[in-house]
Amino acid sequence: MQAPIYPWLSRDLLFGRPSVGSLMGLCEENYAALGRLIPGLRHIRGARRTVCPGNLDLYLDVLDQAPYTTTVRLTYLFGNLDGPAGGHAEPDACLRAYHDAQQVEVLGLSPKSLPVLRGPNEPLLLDKWRVNLFLAKWLDYCVQQGYRFEVVERDEGPRGERSSGVASRFAACL
Template sequence: MQYPWISQVEKLLDSSPTVGGLLDLCEENYRLLMRLAPDLKRLRDNLASRRPGHLDLHLEILEQTPYTTMIRLTYFFPHGEGRQADPDAVLRVYHDARQIEVIRLEQHVLPVESSYHYPSLFNKWKINVFLSKWLRFCVDRGHRFEPLEQFLTKKHG
């Protein structure tokens, strides 16, 4: 699978990450996610954002607490007799700090395994750069998640 924004990601990965840069990137990822799911604190269960001509984007609420939300965000591709999630991200969203922590990210486009130079910071940088570009891609395609009652009000109200 090839994403159209992969060349932009590769350029960003050539730069040297800093802790401040990583925090800025985590804040940007939070802002992008809030564009996809502005009422994230009110969402429950599994949701799908459907856009004509694009894969459905799936969001699963794994945990809701007063200050954090843990989610799974993915696409599902037909694979054999089943389906394969790619990218497949588990994210913890800190609403008070307006940050996102990547708990797990599996994807087949960029290597995000450990590297000899700056293993911890560099890997977090790579993962968050990928997440940033993917979230931007989803926002640009018009994906959006809304609480079910809001959707029903718009459709039938």
Template sequence: MQRACHPWATACVLSGRPNVGALMSLCEENFARLARLVPELGARPPGVYGSRCPEGVDLYLEIEEQARFTTILRLTYVFAVQGAALPDPDARLRVYHDAGQVEVIDLRQTVLPLRADYRAPALAEKWQANLFVGKWLTYCLRQGRVFADAPVTPPTCASGARVTLCP
């Protein structure tokens, strides 16, 4: 279920001055997007899951930790660049199933002018990172992506070594 867009949240986006309420709303919207992309996320065992799309690069989701109320996961594309595997964007997310929220723990990407490394951010940086993840999840949904129910073999480098997602 998609939440309605709140006028005050839109005003925060336009003004560039987010507040805690707008950030919470954005985290709820991201939870709804992720739930559509990964049905039954809370019931999946740890492992790597893949999503293939004819028009795009493979998307990987790695469930690192699964607890009663939370899941910690990584979400990334893996690009082949000069024989090496490059994860980009590469996000580590904490999902709060009981609260219906997704929190960005770590975000590494080279596309948008955000900080390359996402560390102990202030409200503005949290807003930017969560907005980026929200746009990315929306893009994945528009592509028709969905993750298979069974884990897949993790991506490998040309050398055959496993790609480390979001090291």
């Protein structure tokens, strides 16, 4: 397996402006990282969670599964999951994976504690770069911690188990 290339470590990107090509490279890297987190991404359905001892559960909701794309929502839930609010999602990412192009597009990202979008005066390319950079670091963190969603014949078991309805309340993207 090829070692991941981290385009955000490039000196030009740290001190300059990202290009469309570097953004596409980052989206490809995000697709590979998402594939490590969810190896059966093309085949997984419904709402799931994965348990990683000593960490919060990570929730996944597959919103749409098409021949060439998969749209998912990925989040942690903080707080009382059984209470009326049902927990606080943070970060809350809506992603579309393009299997033919092997890219991931961030449709929505809501990290309230770490705002990545600055405002209308910033170029769109810079905003896309920031959200994809955040996603790259988060996906890398999740994989390093040992999170993994498995496709299993039955939707039960300790890893990649079916959620008890908590994650399924995320019916649409941001």
